[in-house]
Amino acid sequence: MTSRDLVAADFSPEGIRYGATDLTQIFVTYFEGAYTDQLLDRARWVAEMFGAMSDQALSQYVSVHLREWGGEFLTEAAVRDVIL
Numbered sequence: 001m002t003s004r005d006l007v008a009a010d011f012s013p014e015g016i017r018y019g020a021t022d023l024t025q026i027f028v029t030y031f032e033g034a035y036t037d038q039l040l041d042r043a044r045w046v047a048e049m050f051g052a053m054s055d056q057a058l059s060q061y062v063s064v065h066l067r068e069w070g071g072e073f074l075t076e077a078a079v080r081d082v083i084l
Contacts, residue, residue, distance in 0.1 A: 014055060 001007040006024050010017045028040070050058055 002009055004023075005021050006027050008019045008021045010019065028036075050061075053061065
C-alpha cells in the first residue's frame, strides 16, 4: 500500500506512524457492500476512541485490556480449529 501511495509512513524515534494519503479516500470509494460499510464504521470508531490518546495513554489502555482480549483471541482461534 505504501508503494502505491495509499498509506504514508512517518518514521520517528518513537516508532513508525501510518496514515492516509490524498489517494486513500479516492481508493476507498471504489469498495462497496456491507463488509466495507462495517469496516469503515470500525475505522471511524477507532479514530474517535483512540485518535486523541497519547502513546502512553494508548499503551496503558492496551495493557489493561490485553488479558481480556487475549482470551477472546484464544477462544476464537480454538473455535476456528474445531470448525475448520
